[in-house]
Amino acid sequence: MTAQDPIYQTDALIAEDIDAYLEQHRNKTLLRFITCGSVDDGKSTLIGRLLYDSKMIFEDQFAALEADSKRVGTQGQEIDFALLVDGLAAEREQGITIDVAYRFFATEKRKFIVADTPGHEQYTRNMVTGASTADLAVILIDARKGVLTQTRRHSYLAHLLGIRNLVLAVNKMDLIGYDQAKYDAIVADYRAFAESIGIDAFTPMPISGFKGDNITSRSPNTPWYDGLTLMEHLESVAVDSEADRAKPFRMPVQWVNRPNLDFRGFSGLIASGTVKPGDAIRVLPSGKTSEITRIVTFDGDLEEAGAGQSVTLTFKDEVDCSRGDVIALAADPPQAADQFEATIVWMADEEMLPGRAYWLKLGTQTVSATVQAPKYQINVNTMEHLAAKTLELNAIGVANFTTDRPIVFEAYDDNRQLGGFILIDKFTNATVAAGMIHFSLRRAQNVHWQATDISREQRAGLMRQKPAVLWFTGLSGAGKSTIANLVEQKLARMNRHTFLLDGDNVRHGLNKDLGFTDADRVENIRRVGEVARLMTDAGLIVITAFISPFGAERELVRSMMAEGEFIEIFIDTSLADAEQRDVKGLYAKARSGQLKNFTGIDSPYEPPEHPELRIDTAVMTPDEAADLIIKRLIP
Template identity: 75%
Template sequence: MDSEATVYRPEALIADDIDAYLDTHQHKSMLRFITCGSVDDGKSTLIGRLLYDSKMIFEDQLAALEADSKTSGTQGENIDFALLVDGLAAEREQGITIDVAYRFFATEKRKFIVADTPGHEQYTRNMVTGASTADLAIILIDARKGVLTQTKRHSYLAHLLGIRNIVLAVNKMDLIDYDQERYEAIVSAYDLFAKSIGISNFTPIPISGLAGDNIASLSDQTPWYAGKALIDHLETVEIGVNARRDGPMRMPVQWVNRPNLDFRGFAGQIASGTVKSGDKVRVVPSGKTSTVERIVTFDGDLEEASAGQSVTLTLADEIDCSRGDVIAAADAPPSAADQFEATIVWMDEQALLPGRAYMLKLGTQMVSATVQPPKYQINVNTMEQVAAKTLELNSIGVAEITTDRRIAFEGYNDADKGGRDLGGFILIDKVSNATVAAGMINFALRRSQNVHWQSVDITREAHASQKNQQPKLLWFTGLSGSGKSTIANLVEKKLYAVGKHSFLLDGDNVRHGLNKDLGFTDADRVENIRRISEVAKLMTDAGLIVLTAFISPFRAERQMARDLMDDAEFVEIFVDTPLEVAEKRDVKGLYKKARAGELKNFTGIDSPYEAPENPEIRIDTTQMTPEDAAEYIVDIVLGQWAPTI
């Protein structure tokens, strides 16, 4: 196998060559790609072979690899290249890839970062992580098995995530005696599927990762194959950044650089287009305009910069611009909206709860967002749109998303406008900080453009001043039977007696009207609290002290209610009653029905209650009477003493 012309050999360098090589190496283009496909299709072996053929393995690593190969069951003198990548002990023990493994290698023409992604369906979320930054995907197929479900799933995800360079690597050709007819049948079957999901072009290559056929050079075993070897193709394929340079200029602001009073710059990486000193720019979503004064880098000022470069821009005018804003071409800015249709890949063990508030991170923007019930879920085997009320782990669906403020965005598939940077997002659970989903914005909803906030003359502060009180939201939470409603009712009576303007929203009462369409599933509970939170916010805008008495079992929804209010205005009151005590009271007979199986999704029995971790007030009903508890709460709320609990 002659690969001398294409492969970088670091051991061949002498001292006089090092500076020249480093300069050349620094200016090589970078290709990010992923390997994906079904379990045991040879992804890790292929990457190991690429590292081996490009001489990116030190002698001690090679010796250890040869020794490990003998104990891993590899036949004959062959090296088990997968051991170079499968670094976790669990991976080596099971012979599978679990985590995403990133590896670097280089040839004379280009640098590469490759992500080895898991083949098991349960680790599909890891594949999404690897694909999110890739320019190319190598879809591996075991020549003995042909096109499988995971082949289709990963192909669909790669296309969905904007990867337009697809290599179909039909692997393990040595195990079918390099059968041309079998190879062509696999390529034909994949072509039929690829066209059904919108993949119009792909590059098929017959390979053997273990034997090295058609990897670094063309193999004598496949004289019927007229294409390029894999490394040759990777070295010459066009990288997406070239297309982005031709689009309109966009730069998400990562941070505001203000080292002193004489300098104020906006740092970030240009997502698309080119910017020059003197260009007119617009800040989105505010719409403010200015002119670029300087393009500052560590190595000095530039006259122009383009997609992929990290720079600091200074503007001619002192306009409001901060992290999360997008500086764009003044005559071709991105859109801004707060309601979208998006495609979502769910990545969490716990299913999507429609209506729950998650954090949405898009580029450098971070906002609160709620997801509506999915319009449909996608069956990756048939591409059928299936009805769904939620999304489970590894599900792919389309849903509407609402954010708490307008954000700058592009459609994910608008690659020339920086769609990946301004159209791809993740959803983060507010309580656990776990990433629960990845998504791609399809388009803004028209109503997002048509609905605007109406300014009013009588402000929130004016309403409060008229009532001579500070608006507050007293959020009572606890198990059924804990005494929430009893204590809340006593608190309101005491507030009324001292001339305060208040209103009590009780869980049972609200379900007779505003929320009578909701049941008691987790999703319905989330929507119940979302509606109450919005109503309570409007009432505090009117200057009222609002009391809510709801089980509100989930921390995420209580946090959502808190996020709607100013810090000093939200008071979480945990009516802390042990389950056994609440069950003994059982005034309404609900626990008895739940224990008998007559009442499903009952909090504390077959539905969880997430107790507050740091409530403003905790009431232990085994130690305090409802009257004493109400007196204590009112004294705190009116500021007569600070809580000590």
């Protein structure tokens, strides 16, 4: 077969058409959007209709959809489009959405990823997950019910999470006879609410997800509506990634690409702005500067790259740069700080514990962070600011937090990638919260560590000892204070300089303002840890006797100390034995209900998993335990 053969020419033309189609598809912009609103507003049905009308359903899927629709038999519908999205068995049985369902579809003009988010209030955290990466939100309202509490909640959350493209889709217009007056009243009601929370603009439209009115084609049932169809709007609205290219260049470093000794590049997803070879850059938080020499991709080098592209950058100079650093233009870098104010959406079943250390992940940066008690909690239904000591599941509040080292950031309103973060429980690795940074605290820039001429090593040398913290933990009545006292007596006879911090004694002064709630217990241990650290700086051997029931706080104190200076001593006594001793009568009060939040009765105790020493009081006397501890401290 030759190049002049008609069959060959036909095949070549087909190949060209396929290449042209693939190239066109690759160059399409991507819109991520969510559907949200109250329960049974028709979110899943709308997405199913979009998938159906965009020809994204295969024949076998459609056959299964017909069969499922007949089996479910909701309201006599011939086809139940919601079943295309509701994938969980529990969702199909209850006719509701529980999890976030992601679906992909495309038209000739654009690609889409849509997230169907739950309407129930108890699944607010799922809605936040879906909205965190969205460019647009479709707020659905049942035309029969109007603006509901959950409509307001989801609108506020969408606005809070930085979604500025909002579509108000008044759904089920067929069930109110396409009444324009009712539609106008709903839009006016929503506009009044939107303005009260700072939403400047939204796009209203009357639709029917079930009937298909104004979804992909204009409906003859709404001649009074002259706006775009939903699909036309989705295809034409500007996406955030396009706006992000106009912002200053920022690229969090995901990994250092070092395939051989001749190449060293820094890979990541460009969060905002554009970059090209020859640009002067700055690496943060170190502040080191250099110049871009190449922009490397799998398909070859680029002359320019922008927001939304994953690239590898090479520098002119050997600059220390690693995962978690941020590359920015030298003339316009972001800030770095270690204290912030942020809005927090709490997503865990267990309440937030102010003072507890969590992992904070922002972009590719991971640091230890401590959240303070909320300044206030936001009532999403009324926008009222409420006093709060903590945050519970699905609660939203504003609080300050501190990180263990400076992180590179921007306000969430300016840059979602460098302003949005998650908090992770250090013990369970569960994501417990999502947050949006407002600004760094002024004291983060104005309060600096004052260097002193006498070092902690010199102070310890004067005392001729190695500083340490002997951290006794165990149930009330386990024998912590008894053994700690014996240890201090024996160390004093050895001419060692010590100080004993006892749980009861500290609560008479330093911590007299704290109670025994979980949050107060966390703050109690945090303060004691800070005092113990200062005492080790003075060269002392610090002995502490606290229940310290939570492993997270014991690890927080460990992280404050120099390597090897924290010695955790678990006084292991069973609850039955501790209660039998009950020298203070506390267990009896707790059992009778007179004493709340008592460890071991109605408040948990988390035994250490890997303590340096475990003292079993059933087989060891206090004197023997003290000798064993001193042998561990001074071999």
